[in-house]
Amino acid sequence: MNRLAHESSPYLLQHAHNPVDWYPWGAEALDRARTEGKPLLVSIGYAACHWCHVMERESFENEAVARVMNQHFVCVKVDREERPDVDQVYMEALHSMGVQGGWPLNVFLTAEAKPFYGGTYFAPAQWAQLLENIGNAYAGEHRIELEASAERFTAALGSSELGRYNAHLPAEAGTVSDEEFKLLLYNLGLKFDREHGGMERVPKFPMPGLWQFVLRAHVVSGSQIMLEQTLLTLRSMAWGGIYDQAHGGFARYSVDGEWLAPHFEKMLYDNGQLVSLYSEAFQLAPDPLFRDVVYDTIEFVRLELTSDEGGFYASLDADSEGEEGRFYTFTHAELRELIGPEEPLFSDYYNCTRAGNWEHGRNILHRRQTDADFAAAHQLAPGALPDMIAAWKQKIMAARATRVRPGLDDKILTGWNALMLQGLCDAYRAFGEPEFLVLARRNAAFIRDKLTRPRRFGAENRLGLRRSYKGGRATIDGFLEDYALTIQAFISLYEISFEEEWLLLANALTQTTQTYFFDPAENLFFFTDADVDDPDGNGAGGQLIARKKELFDNVIPASNSVMAHNLRRLGRHLDHAGYRTLSATMLAQVKALAVKEPQHLSHWASLYAAQLRPGPEIAIVGPDADEFRQELNQGFLHDTVLAGSETGSNLPLLQHRPPQAGQTTLYVCRNYTCSAPVQSVAEARLLLAQS
Numbered sequence: 001m002n003r004l005a006h007e008s009s010p011y012l013l014q015h016a017h018n019p020v021d022w023y024p025w026g027a028e029a030l031d032r033a034r035t036e037g038k039p040l041l042v043s044i045g046y047a048a049c050h051w052c053h054v055m056e057r058e059s060f061e062n063e064a065v066a067r068v069m070n071q072h073f074v075c076v077k078v079d080r081e082e083r084p085d086v087d088q089v090y091m092e093a094l095h096s097m098g099v100q101g102g103w104p105l106n107v108f109l110t111a112e113a114k115p116f117y118g119g120t121y122f123a124p125a126q127w128a129q130l131l132e133n134i135g136n137a138y139a140g141e142h143r144i145e146l147e148a149s150a151e152r153f154t155a156a157l158g159s160s161e162l163g164r165y166n167a168h169l170p171a172e173a174g175t176v177s178d179e180e181f182k183l184l185l186y187n188l189g190l191k192f193d194r195e196h197g198g199m200e201r202v203p204k205f206p207m208p209g210l211w212q213f214v215l216r217a218h219v220v221s222g223s224q225i226m227l228e229q230t231l232l233t234l235r236s237m238a239w240g241g242i243y244d245q246a247h248g249g250f251a252r253y254s255v256d257g258e259w260l261a262p263h264f265e266k267m268l269y270d271n272g273q274l275v276s277l278y279s280e281a282f283q284l285a286p287d288p289l290f291r292d293v294v295y296d297t298i299e300f301v302r303l304e305l306t307s308d309e310g311g312f313y314a315s316l317d318a319d320s321e322g323e324e325g326r327f328y329t330f331t332h333a334e335l336r337e338l339i340g341p342e343e344p345l346f347s348d349y350y351n352c353t354r355a356g357n358w359e360h361g362r363n364i365l366h367r368r369q370t371d372a373d374f375a376a377a378h379q380l381a382p383g384a385l386p387d388m389i390a391a392w393k394q395k396i397m398a399a400r401a402t403r404v405r406p407g408l409d410d411k412i413l414t415g416w417n418a419l420m421l422q423g424l425c426d427a428y429r430a431f432g433e434p435e436f437l438v439l440a441r442r443n444a445a446f447i448r449d450k451l452t453r454p455r456r457f458g459a460e461n462r463l464g465l466r467r468s469y470k471g472g473r474a475t476i477d478g479f480l481e482d483y484a485l486t487i488q489a490f491i492s493l494y495e496i497s498f499e500e501e502w503l504l505l506a507n508a509l510t511q512t513t514q515t516y517f518f519d520p521a522e523n524l525f526f527f528t529d530a531d532v533d534d535p536d537g538n539g540a541g542g543q544l545i546a547r548k549k550e551l552f553d554n555v556i557p558a559s560n561s562v563m564a565h566n567l568r569r570l571g572r573h574l575d576h577a578g579y580r581t582l583s584a585t586m587l588a589q590v591k592a593l594a595v596k597e598p599q600h601l602s603h604w605a606s607l608y609a610a611q612l613r614p615g616p617e618i619a620i621v622g623p624d625a626d627e628f629r630q631e632l633n634q635g636f637l638h639d640t641v642l643a644g645s646e647t648g649s650n651l652p653l654l655q656h657r658p659p660q661a662g663q664t665t666l667y668v669c670r671n672y673t674c675s676a677p678v679q680s681v682a683e684a685r686l687l688l689a690q691s
Contacts, residue, residue: 008470009079010409011047019066022077033074033111039138040109041073044080047409048265048315051121052104058124072135094118096156114150157546167589176612188598196258197233205253208273209557210602216609219638241364246396248296264325265318268416275423279430283636310442312420317407329362412469414451418485425492429633463508483513484562498644557603572641575652615639619653622664631681
């Protein structure tokens with residue numbers, strides 16, 4: 001066993017028995033590299049990564065290959081999910097080398113942790129030769145050239161993200177316009193796949209944040225094209241192999257352009273965001289398919305990814321029995337034995353074939369038409385198909401129960417839990433299902449009790465977050481992603497429960513980010529607070545060669561864009577002009593980029609839509625406040641801030657707004673200027689329609 005045996009990350013523990021002399025990222029590895037004058041080999045991946053497993057089997061478990069690695073390098077294994085800061089720096093370095101990124105990410109560094117070469121997956125022979133070449137070059141006369149190359153890449157990493165993309169604060173920082181927004185939508189529409197949904201690219205990722213923006217674009221602009229493209233995308237994904245037709249939950253992406261063949265790992269962060277997306281879509285277009293997706297995905301998370309303490313685990317692996325997707329797929333012979341006489345009907349419904357629609361003669365279950373169209377085409381009696389489908393799913397799940405299950409990454413990550421918490425809040429908002437609120441409260445309490453802690457920053461104590469939890473122990477100081485997503489979810493939990501604790505915690509975490517992550521020179525936040533030495537957290541020995549800022553939205557929205565939304569929402573809840581101004585200033589700096597490349601800045605584009613068509617603040621006060629809130633939430637409320645109390649509150653939106661004549665009262669306000677109070681949701685909707 002190597003040093004990784006003492007780590008908690010399942011990904012690192014997977015490599016604990018490798019003959020490679022692995023170190024975790026930290027001071028010990030960096031000190032050894034400097035002492036011995038050796039280069040570092042940093043290999044980054046995650047537990048559910050298929051090609052990470054392949055490279056481990058082929059190379060890292062190979063005694064001969066490991067001998068070369070140990071001879072020439074100080075070898076470091078990194079779980080990108082635990083240390084997104086390390087991954088971000090060296091992924092950007094790889095891009096600057098002209099190499100397309102991916103995982104495993106293998107990068108070679110000088111003893112000062114400066115990158116000079118990198119790549120992703122390497123076949124065994126290619127990897128062994130590369131190790132010999134780099135090892136000999138660094139030990140010989142080419143070391144000066146490699147170090148000079150490393151200095152150039154390091155200088156590029158240290159440059160400002162805003163400067164690199166020519167983002168700047170315009171003279172009229174607060175201006176947004178309909179003309180500019182139309183151009184943004186036009187630029188985005190050029191990238192639509194109008195046949196299969198999603199964007200015109202392969203592989204296809206769900207990108208829930210992008211489609212949440214497109215829904216908002218429809219609400220703001222009235223564009224039916226935006227709504228139709230979103231509904232096409234959501235239906236195509238829900239019918240595709242990327243969605244687990246038998247059990248719910250989405251895989252990380254589809255390797256083809258039709259959503260058929262997934263990369264089979266199921267990630268918590270995808271499923272949390274997709275619950276939010278399908279819940280919001282249902283509010284705008286109440287398709288029963290969207291409701292089923294939300295309910296089944298939450299049930300999948302509850303059964304498969306929920307700890308006894310109320311935290312949510314990170315992911316399920318793509319592989320089982322050494323084969324990608326084996327757990328989820330079936331041969332025709334297996335289906336015939338399993339389903340019995342109804343197998344031909346089953347195979348028509350799920351588009352399975354004798355030859356298989358995927359590798360090794362196996363079938364991925366997927367759909368291509370509505371239940372109504374399928375029933376009509378097969379002349380099925382009304383109401384017969386739902387019972388058939390339910391019975392088929394039971395048989396599929398019974399067969400899966402006898403198989404070797406995909407590996408579970410049972411670490412609990414704060415930011416990813418916050419995304420699932422947000423999903424539960426959005427689902428409760430849309431459907432009013434009491435169990436969703438129970439799950440949300442339990443998870444929020446877990447984050448509060450297990451992942452927050454008083455943390456000393458210089459001479460002050462502030463509320464801090466940890467990044468990861470496993471085995472009863474929280475480790476690694478939280479990154480901006482963890483703070484931003486937790487703040488977002490806590491605000492949302494307040495808005496669906498009217499429990500003020502969550503809003504106050506959101507504000508306390510926001511104050512921490514403002515004080516210790518903020519860069520006043522560029523009005524954006526640092527990605528990590530590694531400048532603060534904490535021996536129990538990341539520690540000074542783990543400092544990186546560059547401090548990065550997340551500017552571009554990806555599968556998870558950039559932490560800076562999430563914070564800009566948070567500041568706007570909190571600023572309205574707490575009547576904090578400074579928060580609102582900062583949010584507008586942050587957007588102003590990236591506005592031109594968002595208009596030009598909206599597919600890469602979609603969460604910023606959602607903030608643009610909010611500033612273009614600001615929504616109301618609604619205060620609900622009185623004994624039926626929660627019932628009024630539930631009724632109000634049956635429709636989609638764009639950019640709306642909700643506050644409420646049964647008895648009254650000192651929160652700014654609720655101060656001096658009492659119930660009228662002892663009855664529950666609604667105040668519909670804009671910029672803290674309120675219409676006359678009303679005492680029914682129907683009257684409130686009329687006021688909303690007039691504005």
